Amino acid sequence: MGQLNRKRFLQIGAGAFVSAAAAIWLWPTKHIPVFLHDSFSAIAHLLRDPKKLSEISEVTKDTQLHEIDVLIIGGGISGLTAARKLHQNNIPFQLLELGNKVGGNAVGGSNDISEYPWGAHYLPIPNLLQPELLKFLEEHKIIVGYDDLGKPIYNDYYLCSDPEERLYIHHYWQEGLIPDLGMKENDHSDIQRFLSLVQHYKMAIGSDRKQAFCIPIAYCSKDEEYRKLEAITFENWLTEQRLESTYLLWYLNYCCKDDYGTSLKNTSAWAGIHYFAARKGVASNAGEDDVLTWPEGNQFLVHALQNRINQNIQTNAFVSKVSQMPDKRFSVYYTQTDNNTSHVVLCKQVLMATPQFVNQKILSTDLYSSKLNLLYSPWLVANISTMPLSESNGVALSWDNVIFNSESLGYVNACHQQLKSSLPKLVLTYYLPFTQNEPKEDRKFLFNKTVEELKEIVLSDLEKAHKDIRLKVIQIDLKIWGHAMVGPRPNTLFNPNKQKLLEAKNGLHFAHSDLSGISIFEEAFYQGNRAADEIIKTWKA
Amino acid sequence: MAKKVSTPNLLLFSVFVVATCGLIYELIAGTLASYLLGDSVTQFSIIIGVYLFSMGIGSWLSKFFTTNLLSWFVQIEILVGLIGGFSSSLLFVLFEFAASFQLLLYGLVMLTGILVGLEIPLIMRILKDEFDFTDLVSKVFTFDYIGALLASLVFPLVLVPYLGLVKTSFLFGILNVSVAIALCIQLDYLGKWFSVLKKIGIATLIILLAGFVLSENIMRFSESLSYSEPVIFSKSSAYQRIVLTKNKKELRLYLNGNLQFSSADEYRYHEALVHPVMQGLPKQAKILVLGGGDGLAVREILKYPEVSEIQLVDLDEAVTQLFKTNSLLTSLNQKSLFDPKVNVNNVDAFQWLKTNTKKYDVIIIDFPDPSNFSVGKLYTQTFYRLLLHSMHESSKVVVQSTSPLVAPKSFWCVNQTMNSVGLNTLPYHTFVPSFGEWGFIMAALNPIQFPHESISVQTKYLTAGTLRTMDHFPKDMAFVQTDVNKLNNQMLVHYFEKEWAIYQ
């Protein structure tokens, strides 16, 4: 053996080691399948092309004619809520929805691991100002009774299980989302000061004896003392208050993105404070900040709303034009996208439960001249099917999992409410609102990305907290919401033009949550009921 | 030529390596078989038998190799390295899937046996011109037996404790292949074929090296080092890591690293869990057991002739399967899971209760401790409320509820939670040496009495005297006020984490 060429042997050995190392390094780059789910991009395109839009709204000999008393356009929460109420009042109606199922921003999906949300995924414990909402929750056993004090008892299967929230900060998962770890004295004191300021607003009553902040917004005080906060940005308000802690600012920016899809810069101070001061949930068996959630998110509530009115719902119906005829009736043009037939509905009353950026395009100019200047930011949502990810120190996998200093909102564990004691696979729903630039630019940026690039955005973000994510993920399903949420920018919430729009005229009604200016279930529910009440009044007259 | 002189020595050295590696593969197979299948005496003798017999087949087959002996030798050497190197990880992984694991095991042993068996005659024929016959035989067999001795010493003393089975087999695969590569380099001058073989050898080496480095990730077998007793079985099911350890005096089961029982004193635990609640059974009693896939509680239940039906619900099929097949374990639970009265369902208890419509006379709940949020759900108000649907007016329940001494808040929290759904509770405790002071909570819709007199069946531990002390709580375990454990607060997990933290 002494004669063996040692040098060569060593060379080969070293070579082998290097290649083995390379093989190990390359190992994790297994291909993760990714799918982009349709978000009506073709139709969005149509909306931007007025000529095409009017072309498809032309009556031909093949156009089918229908008549109905009331027509609801849009099957999101607001449209469905209105439909529920009309049904309860025995008013004949039809609902047209663009998607292949109803739900709008509250739709969910499913795969063989779990159901999961695509958009809205929770309902905070409501306050007692919304009896209609409580009644609805009772109808569907979400509220199971009331205690001696009259506080609702919520179905414990639907109350978000513990552990609810955690924040990945300084390589550690801390409990709760308000940063705590690694902060200096002034950070703590700024956070304390902020919380006591908003606590003050929470209790505040305006000169008109209404609560300064509550849900729905329509019930809030008109006292100028509070309304004036609508004219400045949240960022400026914070500067005025000398709240400067970077931890606090990160947290507040996160909150604005989470609820409104806007940054501190683009949120009005009124809306920013509203996030903290308006929630006054009351429950016998939960805290005021607790939430109700389901694996499929608010799709659960969509099912509850649609439950008795399925026969009145028409899906795959794209409304391209709404105009009024000399006899004051409305003609609504729509294309049935699954069989490409065109239709006209003649009706006495129309309810637009569609967002204003759509209304602006499909309502004839005599019906819709309002300039509301609403802006909607785009969101990327990813449903990540995965084996359980490796966890660093700290709190265990929670319902809401946020990464400090990330652009995203982190992810929600869609399987959190499952009662199984061990899950070999999970679906995590990842939310990324785009707030850096003007929505239009962000939309362009987002729609120009390839699916692989989008996947990379998601993975490289989550990799910060879960090093092994590329090894564990089974599949990623993506959806782009081009116009996810209306932004409560300064001077938009109480815009007088909006009031004008809301005043019902000749059977045309509006109900989308963007009229409240804050995209949440309760506002959509409120708007739907308000509009339905108008319709019922006209109907009875 | 200088090179030529050293070739025979290198070949003799490779005899040594082949012999060592061959025996190591055989030992690995034997150890693995007794880990996975139990009964080490049978396993080892079958493996040794099969291995030696296969070597015989190999020797016989060698006569069909007539030309290119050197190249065949090198090829076989690479093949042995590859198969042997992967043997243990292959067996570990396939154990979970293979329908007939034995067939696979013996197939692999035979294959290695045949290949190793081929090598000795081949090498003797290659070297027959280099040495005189007597010398050759003496040399080859000396190296062969030295290799065998070395292997059998190193294996139990160094390799298993320090490297574990998976790494060991990769290491010897690497050794095997390295010798083959060295031979190729040495024999390069014999033609192009050897440089091709060299490349194949290097590729194999890389694969084996990768396996060696990654073995920890793949198998996490190194965990066997974290148990103080020798691990005789370990497996990752879809839900948990199951590890069985054994030393001279006891057998222990760990789930995800938490001790479930020790054979030395499990009867104390299971008698205390089962018998108090089983007194005063109606005729044709129906019993529900949640958790307890080990069949040990069932063993105690089967002592009662009144019992007509036992429904066992345990999440993990791997556990119930293990307790049906491993001979050490079936002798512990007296094959209770095979009893015709017993019906086993491998589903989640929460899910099972949601769909169940039957009422049971006695419900015995033996879940793991609430050390994480997913298990914590099985101790919530929601869970006990659901449990009421499977009870009639005079049904009785018992819940294992951690140590009232170490974790009083946790213990009394279970009590409080059961009270909150309208159950009358009767907490009690006993001493189990491997756990410490352990607590249970008996409950029913009507007020209940603890059976102080005696137990109606044969016991190993419980006496009337012991029973009289069990429902008395001395000062250091006395009642403490706690919150109710709910899905949306998981108080129990929080208490449990805090109270047990000092013991981790």
Ligand SMILES: Cc1cc2nc3c(=O)[nH]c(=O)nc-3n(C[C@H](O)[C@H](O)[C@H](O)COP(=O)(O)OP(=O)(O)OC[C@H]3O[C@@H](n4cnc5c(N)ncnc54)[C@H](O)[C@@H]3O)c2cc1C
């Ligand atoms: C990613 C994301 C996460 C969210 N998370 C939450 C949450 O957790 N909790 C919460 O309370 N809120 C959340 N929201 C806000 C959510 O938007 C509201 O809760 C609510 O679902 C809005 O209902 P809506 O009826 O007002 O609007 P939409 O849901 O927008 O409904 C409008 C409907 O009109 C249809 N439509 C549009 N154009 C046409 C046309 N031309 N013809 C026919 N139909 C048309 C649309 O398809 C849609 O179904 C989230 C929103 C998004 C995007």
